[in-house]
Amino acid sequence: MRQAIAFWNILLKDMRAYYLKPPNVSWGILFPLAWTAMFFIKSGSGPERWREVLPGVAAISILFGTTSMLAVTVTFEKKGRSFERLLLAPISLELLMFAKTAGAILFGVANAFVPFAIAAFFVDLVPFAWGTALPAVLLLAVSSTFLGLFIAVSVSEVFEAQTFSNFFRFPMIFLCGLFFPIAHLPWFLQPLAYLFPLTYGVDLLRHSLQLPAMLSPAVDFGVLGLFCWALFAFSLRNVRRRWIL
Amino acid sequence: MSSPVIRAEDLTKRYGGVLALDRVSFEVAEGEIFGFLGPNGAGKTTTINLLTGLARPDAGRILYRGEETTGRMKRAQRLLGVVPDESNLYPELTGLENLGFCGALYGMRKRPREERARELLQLFGLEGAAGRRFSGYSKGMKRRLAIAAALMHRPPILFLDEPTTGIDVESARRIRGLLAEMNREGVTIFLTTHYIEEAERLCRRIAFIAAGRILRVDFLEELLEPLKGKHMLRLTLSREIDDRLGELSRAFPAIAFAALAGKRCRLESAAPVALGPIVRFLEECGIEVLEAVRLRPSLEEVFVEITGIEAEAMRREREPRPAGGTA
Numbered sequence: 001m002r003q004a005i006a007f008w009n010i011l012l013k014d015m016r017a018y019y020l021k022p023p024n025v026s027w028g029i030l031f032p033l034a035w036t037a038m039f040f041i042k043s044g045s046g047p048e049r050w051r052e053v054l055p056g057v058a059a060i061s062i063l064f065g066t067t068s069m070l071a072v073t074v075t076f077e078k079k080g081r082s083f084e085r086l087l088l089a090p091i092s093l094e095l096l097m098f099a100k101t102a103g104a105i106l107f108g109v110a111n112a113f114v115p116f117a118i119a120a121f122f123v124d125l126v127p128f129a130w131g132t133a134l135p136a137v138l139l140l141a142v143s144s145t146f147l148g149l150f151i152a153v154s155v156s157e158v159f160e161a162q163t164f165s166n167f168f169r170f171p172m173i174f175l176c177g178l179f180f181p182i183a184h185l186p187w188f189l190q191p192l193a194y195l196f197p198l199t200y201g202v203d204l205l206r207h208s209l210q211l212p213a214m215l216s217p218a219v220d221f222g223v224l225g226l227f228c229w230a231l232f233a234f235s236l237r238n239v240r241r242r243w244i245l
Numbered sequence: 246m247s248s249p250v251i252r253a254e255d256l257t258k259r260y261g262g263v264l265a266l267d268r269v270s271f272e273v274a275e276g277e278i279f280g281f282l283g284p285n286g287a288g289k290t291t292t293i294n295l296l297t298g299l300a301r302p303d304a305g306r307i308l309y310r311g312e313e314t315t316g317r318m319k320r321a322q323r324l325l326g327v328v329p330d331e332s333n334l335y336p337e338l339t340g341l342e343n344l345g346f347c348g349a350l351y352g353m354r355k356r357p358r359e360e361r362a363r364e365l366l367q368l369f370g371l372e373g374a375a376g377r378r379f380s381g382y383s384k385g386m387k388r389r390l391a392i393a394a395a396l397m398h399r400p401p402i403l404f405l406d407e408p409t410t411g412i413d414v415e416s417a418r419r420i421r422g423l424l425a426e427m428n429r430e431g432v433t434i435f436l437t438t439h440y441i442e443e444a445e446r447l448c449r450r451i452a453f454i455a456a457g458r459i460l461r462v463d464f465l466e467e468l469l470e471p472l473k474g475k476h477m478l479r480l481t482l483s484r485e486i487d488d489r490l491g492e493l494s495r496a497f498p499a500i501a502f503a504a505l506a507g508k509r510c511r512l513e514s515a516a517p518v519a520l521g522p523i524v525r526f527l528e529e530c531g532i533e534v535l536e537a538v539r540l541r542p543s544l545e546e547v548f549v550e551i552t553g554i555e556a557e558a559m560r561r562e563r564e565p566r567p568a569g570g571t572a
Contacts, residue, residue, distance in 0.1 A: 002352020009349035017337050081333040085394075088297055089350035090322040244301060 006091045010099035018073050019107045028107065032061040032115040050123045055205030056178035057115045059198055063144045063169060065111035070104040070148030071161040079158065087244065093236060101145045108141030132217055133208035139224040140201035146231035153238040172196045182214060197227040250275045250402060250433050251296065256305035258291055265291045267457045273435055278428050280448030281437040284554055288457040289437035290330060293406050297327050323351065326395030330406040332387045336380035340371055340390050343379055344397055351398035365393040369423065385416025392423065402433045409443060421447060445544040455552045472542035478512040479540055483533035486510045496526055
């Protein structure tokens with residue numbers, strides 16, 4: 001029970017201090033909106049292509065929402081030493097880091113549904129497999145958040161967190177099949193696409209909208225789950241090695 | 246000494262090539278105020294970090310109430326309240342919210358933590374600032390709230406790292422009073438400081454630490470014992486006296502002379518010191534006596550003798566520098 005109280009209050013504090021601040025809420029809405037508009041302006045097509053665009057826009061919204069927020073907030077708290085207060089609390093490091101990431105995960109999930117909500121006003125999203133979409137969005141949010149955590153515990157300055165985030169994010173956007181189908185990428189880039197969690201998340205969202213996909217949902221879920229575990233484990237190892245000197 | 250609540254055995258810690266702690270051992274008894282006195286870089290904060298779980302020792306053992314907690318500090322952290330040398334509360338939260346959050350980290354339920362937070366805010370004279378953001382607090386208020394935050398879960402052991410450094414005299418006095426009160430209520434206090442007077446005023450036992458080594462650990466009375474019946478003076482002179490120490494010792498064999506930094510010297514004798522002949526002797530050597538201060542036997546003298554570090558130099562280390570000054 002004590003652990004649950006600590007977990008809940010860390011999450012609540014982060015939501016109030018960071019994620020529910022008006023600039024972040026408006027960013028969470030404007031960012032997917034801007035990406036959606038960009039796709040349509042670029043392609044010159046109408047709402048009939050909305051279904052095709054949605055998986056990518058939702059995935060990017062999650063990726064940017066989670067990695068930006070978490071990498072910066074954790075680095076900021078570490079720099080300001082308030083993270084030490086958390087390390088001094090009698091809660092396990094696993095629970096502590098999960099509590100710190102839970103806010104970003106929820107923020108990512110909320111971001112993902114903005115483009116879906118907007119699209120629902122203009123096009124018919126049916127058929128839509130909620131059973132695939134919901135866990136896909138959640139796993140994508142978890143893996144992106146843990147990527148943000150991995151970045152946060154690998155740097156010491158806030159500006160480094162921003163730069164390091166982009167080092168991962170931009171190659172992911174271009175290689176995950178969002179702009180170009182993976183099969184159309186040069187042969188030497190195709191294996192790279194499979195190294196990124198975003199690729200599997202986009203693929204799952206395509207499944208949920210019953211669009212052509214590359215892999216089976218089981219493989220996508222399995223690989224995304226593996227990414228989550230590996231990123232979290234590596235981040236914890238880094239915290240133990242770098243922060244508890 | 247009653248049973249140790251904290252026991253450190255041969256704690257050693259290296260940061261890269263720097264030996265920060267070298268086989269540091271001591272015990273802290275239940276209910277005492279234990280002072281850790283030393284200059285900057287002596288290893289005081291490193292010791293606190295090891296004892297609270299913010300760092301891991303390279304060698305040595307840590308025991309709380311007889312149970313070894315080395316490498317598994319989470320078992321002990323419920324017993325500990327920690328006040329770091331710099332505030333680590335959340336600037337965007339109010340005083341009340343900060344205390345509530347700290348209580349929640351130790352699993353306190355909402356109502357008890359709100360009651361406890363209000364009780365502490367009142368005790369620390371911060372009830373008027375309960376709803377203000379922490380970022381708007383003065384330095385003294387921040388330090389008081391940091392101590393209150395450490396006491397939220399009623400820990401039996403409180404660690405304080407330089408609690409009065411850099412704050413105004415009134416706040417420092419108030420904090421010392423509060424610490425004495427906490428200790429009367431049964432809280433064991435581990436206090437690091439470079440203010441010798443603070444250690445002397447508050448602590449029952451004191452450890453002198455310098456360059457990562459413990460030089461002596463003893464009760465305050467035991468430390469002061471050799472100074473009983475001694476007569477001491479400190480002279481401020483017109484120039485350095487190092488080259489005249491031999492002559493002075495020969496002329497006044499009953500008095501021990503020691504040169505201090507800043508054109509000063511210290512005189513120590515078992516009998517009262519007649520200042521006139523010494524002043525005349527120095528004048529004949531071309532040295533003018535600008536000031537003579539009779540020294541009360543204090544911990545400062547013991548500290549200087551044991552560590553070889555001048556108390557004044559140590560005091561200056563952490564005082565805020567004037568704006569535009571250089572380090």
